[in-house]
Amino acid sequence: MNLSQYTKEFSYNIKLAYPVILGMLGHTLIGIVDNFMVGKLGSTELAAVSLGNSFIFIALSLGIGFSTAITPLVSEANAEQNEKKIRTTFHHGLLLCTILGIVLFILTVLSKQLMYLMHQPKEVADMAAPYIDWVAFSLIPVIIYQGYKQFADGLAETKYSMYAIFMANVVHIFFNYMLIYGIWIFPKLGILGAALGTVISRIMMVVFMDLLMRHNKAFESYFKNFSFKEIRKSILEKIINLGLPSAMQMLFEVTLFTAAIWLSGSLGKNNQAANQIALILASSTFMVAMGLSVTAMIRVSHTKGMNDYKSLIVVARSIFLLAIILETFFAAIFVLFHNFLPHLFLNMNDSAQILDNTEIIIITSKLLLVAAVFQISDGIQVVVLGALRGLQDVKIPMYITFVAYWVIGFPISYYLGKYTSLQAVGIWIGLLAGLSAAALFLYIRFARLTRKLVLENYK
Template sequence: MALKDYTREFSTNLKIAVPIMVGQIAHLLVALADNVMVGKLGKAQLAAVSLGNTLIFIALSIGIGFSFAITPLVSEADAKKDIGRIGSIFKQGFILCTIIGVLLTFVVLFCEPILSMLDQPKEVVELAIPYMRWVALSLIPLMMFQAIKQFIDGLSKTVYSMTASIIANLINVFLNFLFIYGEFGFPRLEVEGAGIGTFISRIVMVLIVLAFLLTKKELKQYLVFVKVKSTGITTKLLNLGFPTALQMFFEVGLFTAAIILSGLLGTSSQAANQIALNLSALTFMVGVGLGVTATIRVGNQKGLNQFDELKRIVKSIFLLTLIVELFFALCFILFRNQLPYLYIDDWEVVQLAAGALLIAAFFQLSDGFQVVMLGALRGLQDVWIPSLICFVSYWVIGLPISYVLSKYIDLGLQGIWIGLLTGLTLSFGLMYYRYKYLLASPRDEDNVIL
């Protein structure tokens, strides 16, 4: 095929992906706002936000992983114009996600004493616990939002969840200003105030997207035509959701371990690691948008049994990913010494963060490609083998390398990030091989590629 056969898909890919990217980046900009606003209080406060999010990130990865099961099922049913099945998928997915949100909140609160067992600075732990409690409570409305978001994304109507995210997150920034610094007569709560702002904004976010769902005709129709009895949808959601949750748990677990390892190196390293993670997460959200686009478009083609077209579309998404990630890598290389000053004016922290960002520049391609490949495999409803790949790449290979290089080879924070680079690169290579294997001779059995 000629290059134009792939580039002509860019407009369709971006139409789906850009709202997802903007919505995801909006979430992270709030995290950026939290870090920047808290960072002005000092490096202990910045490290506390990082530590407070360790358990939250793990719980969030599990919850979002379950919600991701909704999208490929909806996109497949949407290709077949099966309105009743789409409605049933949403109904059962929403109930499942809400239950999971409640359970995750209780688990995080129950595991709170773990923060005191991680050999972290005492002052950081004391600041982190109140913050973590509020963010844990916010997991319930966040999971309700995720269920609606993944349903709407599966219909390729990605602009609604983007709008809800932007509005709610702007509110969060304003609430942070009130509660962190105690402006306009509000109490000065500092780190805990950032957690309160997150909790309130996530309630607002689910209310906004719910309003779209109930008032927009193109969405509301799926709530009307919901089958009373639908066979196997909850089971299907669990079968797809559980391994997808494991995938995200393994990856987030690797980065959470990086937070803990950086804490063992001292407060400066932990603060620098948080800066590098936050900036890398911003670029990763662009990859997430392309990955979800791969899930949606692959799910559509799977529903139509058009596998040659599926391959062409995936190649177009890969090409787009290559262009975007090369740009991000160049930005990290050129501005690695300036970007950390957005967070904190501490020379030691800035230098450590700059070293981590240099390595982060090199894994932009690996990170972007692996999330797109994972999205394509999810669209094919192939989730168990990718879960095993994530486990091996991140925990068997990546994490031990981070530990050894930072602790025994004396590479410090850079050693941790070399381990992250290794895990992400291996993950992409193995997932690409899995994708090529599945598409070499796909067979249809109950409309599922095995």
């Protein structure tokens, strides 16, 4: 096969992916705004929000992972031009997302006691507890929103979630500013104001998404005459069987990175600060790979619905190739500017911080060299995972990701971070090992599965 077969797919892949990428950056912006506005209140408040969000992030990863089951089912039904199947999947998926949002809210509120068992500073944990209560409540609307988003993605309508998130960000910035600092008629609530700003913006995100879709002719028929009488146990089970392994895949990766943050914290504040800076930069470029992963899921499931497995392989490989090209470009930026990028996150004019800042820059610049390589591994594993979800193959990839991150990656991170002079760099070498193992084994799984499907269907 010549290269042009893959590159001619690039423009459509980018057209589908860019709204997803911008939407994910919109999600990230909510966290950045919280950190920026709360940071002005003091270091204890910032630490409390950071600690609280680590709990929310784990719950959110489960909700997002589970909701991805809706996309391949809708996309496959769309390829079959089966409106009834599309509508049924949407209604059952939305019901399950609502139930899961409520369950995750309750579990997150109950789990906040773990902060005290983790030996976090008492004043930070005491401040984080009411923050967690409120932001945990926002899990309900945000996971309902995911139900809408994954449905729209399945119909290859990726722009609506981007519009909803941008509008939610405007609401978030307004209420955060008013409620954190007590502007105009609003009370001064500090970090609770940030929590309420998040809750209000996430409720509005669902409202915006519902209004945008309900009043669009492409979606109109799917919003009429919902009835609980239509709910079928067999369809609920089908979504759960796809959703649960996908939720666990995401959980394994998120908890690995959370463990890296806690490991870095145990090495001292400068290692933790360096880890945070490198993680922000790596996460920003990872959003591009995540957008391509959703594109892989949409396009692979759609081609599967048409039973065209030879085209499916071409489409999937075109997305893998695009991810490798883009992540290699980001890797080159990290290598070229590894000494400069850390300066963007530090106050270089504060003479009292000169020693700390110098050490943070040295550590971060080394982490960015490791991150340059793991950009590529991370990009490959997430797009291949998207393609496998499109094939509705989720159980074996769940085991692969567990082994890659927790049997290979974490032990290397722990040993090199705690017992060698590499410290934070050692932790990131462990992350690189885990992501590279995941990329390799997931690609082997995809290649074997598609080869088998081609042999079965083209005898």
